[in-house]
Amino acid sequence: MSEPTNLPVDPEPIREILKNHQQQIRLGLRMCAHCGLCADSCFLYRANDRAPEYMPSYKFLNSIGVLFKKKGKVGKPAVEEMGALVFENCVLCTRCYCPFGIDIPALITLGRRACRSQGVFRAYDK
Amino acid sequence: MTHSEIFFLSAMGEWIRGPLAWAAFLICGAGIFIQYRRLLAMTRTQEPLQVIPLDEVQTRGSFADRLTGWLIFLRISILGHTPFMAGVSLIFHSGLMITPLFVLAHNELLDMAFGISFVSFSEAMTTKMTLLVVACGAFFFLRRIFVRRVRAITAPSDFVLLLIAVGPFLTGWLAHSHVLNYQLMIMLHILSAEIMLIMIPFSKFSHMIFFFVSRRLIAGEHGRITARRVWRYERLSNT
Numbered sequence: 023m024s025e026p027t028n029l030p031v032d033p034e035p036i037r038e039i040l041k042n043h044q045q046q047i048r049l050g051l052r053m054c055a056h057c058g059l060c061a062d063s064c065f066l067y068r069a070n071d072r073a074p075e076y077m078p079s080y081k082f083l084n085s086i087g088v089l090f091k092k093k094g095k096v097g098k099p100a101v102e103e104m105g106a107l108v109f110e111n112c113v114l115c116t117r118c119y120c121p122f123g124i125d126i127p128a129l130i131t132l133g134r135r136a137c138r139s140q141g142v143f144r145a146y147d148k
Numbered sequence: 149m150t151h152s153e154i155f156f157l158s159a160m161g162e163w164i165r166g167p168l169a170w171a172a173f174l175i176c177g178a179g180i181f182i183q184y185r186r187l188l189a190m191t192r193t194q195e196p197l198q199v200i201p202l203d204e205v206q207t208r209g210s211f212a213d214r215l216t217g218w219l220i221f222l223r224i225s226i227l228g229h230t231p232f233m234a235g236v237s238l239i240f241h242s243g244l245m246i247t248p249l250f251v252l253a254h255n256e257l258l259d260m261a262f263g264i265s266f267v268s269f270s271e272a273m274t275t276k277m278t279l280l281v282v283a284c285g286a287f288f289f290l291r292r293i294f295v296r297r298v299r300a301i302t303a304p305s306d307f308v309l310l311l312i313a314v315g316p317f318l319t320g321w322l323a324h325s326h327v328l329n330y331q332l333m334i335m336l337h338i339l340s341a342e343i344m345l346i347m348i349p350f351s352k353f354s355h356m357i358f359f360f361v362s363r364r365l366i367a368g369e370h371g372r373i374t375a376r377r378v379w380r381y382e383r384l385s386n387t
C-alpha cells in the first residue's frame with residue numbers, strides 16, 4: 023500500500039463519487055442477496071485458501087458499500103483497510119460471476135476511486 | 149381479557165383481513181411495476197456491436213449444436229458450479245411462488261371474493277410443499293451461520309428477510325395443523341403474508357425483477373446474446 027499518511031479523510035471527493043454513482047451503488051447493494059455464490063468465480067479467492075476477504079462481494083460491500091452507508095464518514099484507517107481490499111485482493115480481471123448480473127468489478131472500481139481520492143493507492147514498487 | 153381488549157383485537161383482525169390485505173396486493177403489484185419501469189429508465193437501447201451478424205446469431209443451429217449450447221450455459225451457471233445450493237434455491241423459489249396459488253383455502257377465498265379459483269393441490273401435497281420451502285429456508289439459515297464465506301457477508305437484515313420469506317409458510321402450516329389457537333395463527337399467517345408481499349418491491353426480494361431485466365434485457369457476458377439495453381449511469385461522470 024501507499025505510505026500511511028496522517029492526513030485526515032477529506033469527505034468531499036468521496037461524497038462526489040457517491041453522488042455521481044448513487045443509482046449504480048444503491049442498485050448493487052440492494053440486489054446483492056449476500057449469497058456468496060460469486061466466491062468461486064474469483065481465482066484470487068481460490069488461490070488464497072478461500073479466505074472471505076478475497077470474495078468478490080466482500081470486496082465491494084466492504085469498500086464502496088461501507089462508504090455509501092456511512093455517507094463517506096470514515097476514518098483514515100478504514101480507508102486504508104479498504105485500499106488493501108480493492109487494490110491488493112482484486113486485479114479487476116472481470117471474471118466474477120453473479121447470478122443476478124451485478125457488475126461487481128464496476129463497484130470495486132468505484133471503491134478504488136474513493137481510496138485514490140484519499141491518497142491511498144497501490145504501491146507498485148513494494 | 150377485558151372487553152375493550154377483545155374489541156381492539158377483533159377490530160385489528162378485521163383490518164388485517166380487509167383493507168390491509170387489499171393494500172398489500174396493490175402495493176406489491178404496483179411496486180413491482182414501478183421498479184421494473186425504473187430499471188428500464190436506468191437503461192437505454194443501443195445497437196449491438198455486429199461482430200457476428202445478428203441473423204446468424206438468431207438462426208437456430210442443429211439440435212446437437214443447441215444442446216451443446218445449453219450444456220455450456222448450464223455448466224457456467226450456478227447450476228453447474230454450485231449444483232447443491234442451486235438445487236435447493238430452485239426448490240425454495242418454485243415452492244415460494246407455486247404453492248400459494250394452489251392452496252385450497254386460498255382458492256376458496258378467491259372464489260368468495262371474485263367467483264374465480266384455480267385448481268387446488270390436495271392438502272397433503274400442499275403441506276409437503278410448504279414444509280419443503282421451510283426446510284430450504286432452514287438450510288439457508290444454517291448456511292449463513294456455518295459457511296465462512298457466507299457468514300462474512302451476512303448482515304442482520306439477511307436473517308430478518310429470510311424469516312419474512314418463510315413466515316407465511318411456517319404460520320400457514322401451523323394454522324393448518326391447528327397448533328395453538330387457530331384464529332390467532334391465521335391472523336399471524338395473513339399478517340406475515342402481507343408483510344412479505346409489501347417487502348417484495350422494496351427489499352432485496354426485488355431481485356425477482358432485477359434478475360430477469362439484467363439477464364434478459366441488458367447486454368452482457370452472461371445475458372442473452374440479442375440483449376440490447378445498456379446502463380445509462382456508466383456514462384454519468386468520470387469522478
Ligand code: HEM
Binds near residue numbers: 248257275337338341
Ligand atoms: C393476504 C392473503 C392471504 C390470506 C387471507 C391467506 C389465508 C390462508 C388460509 C385461510 C389458509 C388455510 C389454513 C388451513 O388450511 O386451515 C392458508 C394456508 C396457506 N397459506 Fe395463506 N393466505 C394469504 C397469503 C399467503 C401468501 C402470500 C403465502 C405464501 C407466499 C401463503 C402461503 C400459505 C400456505 C403455504 C398455506 C398452506 C399451509 C398448509 O396447508 O400446510 N398465504 N392461507
Ligand code: HEM
Binds near residue numbers: 056
Ligand atoms: C422469479 C423470481 C426470482 C428469482 C429468479 C430469484 C433468484 C434468486 C437467486 C439466484 C438467489 C441467489 C441465492 C440462491 O440461489 O439462493 C436468490 C436468493 C434469495 N431469494 Fe430469490 N429469486 C426470485 C424471487 C424471490 C422472491 C419473490 C422472494 C421472497 C419473497 C425471494 C427470496 C429470496 C431469498 C430470501 C434469498 C436469499 C437466500 C439466502 O439467505 O441465502 N426470491 N434468489
Ligand code: SF4
Binds near residue numbers: 057124126
Ligand atoms: S454479488 Fe451476486 S453472487 Fe455475490 S453475494 Fe451478491 S448476489 Fe450473491
Ligand code: SF4
Binds near residue numbers: 064067081114
Ligand atoms: S475482478 Fe476482482 S473480484 Fe472479480 S474475479 Fe477478478 S480479481 Fe476476483
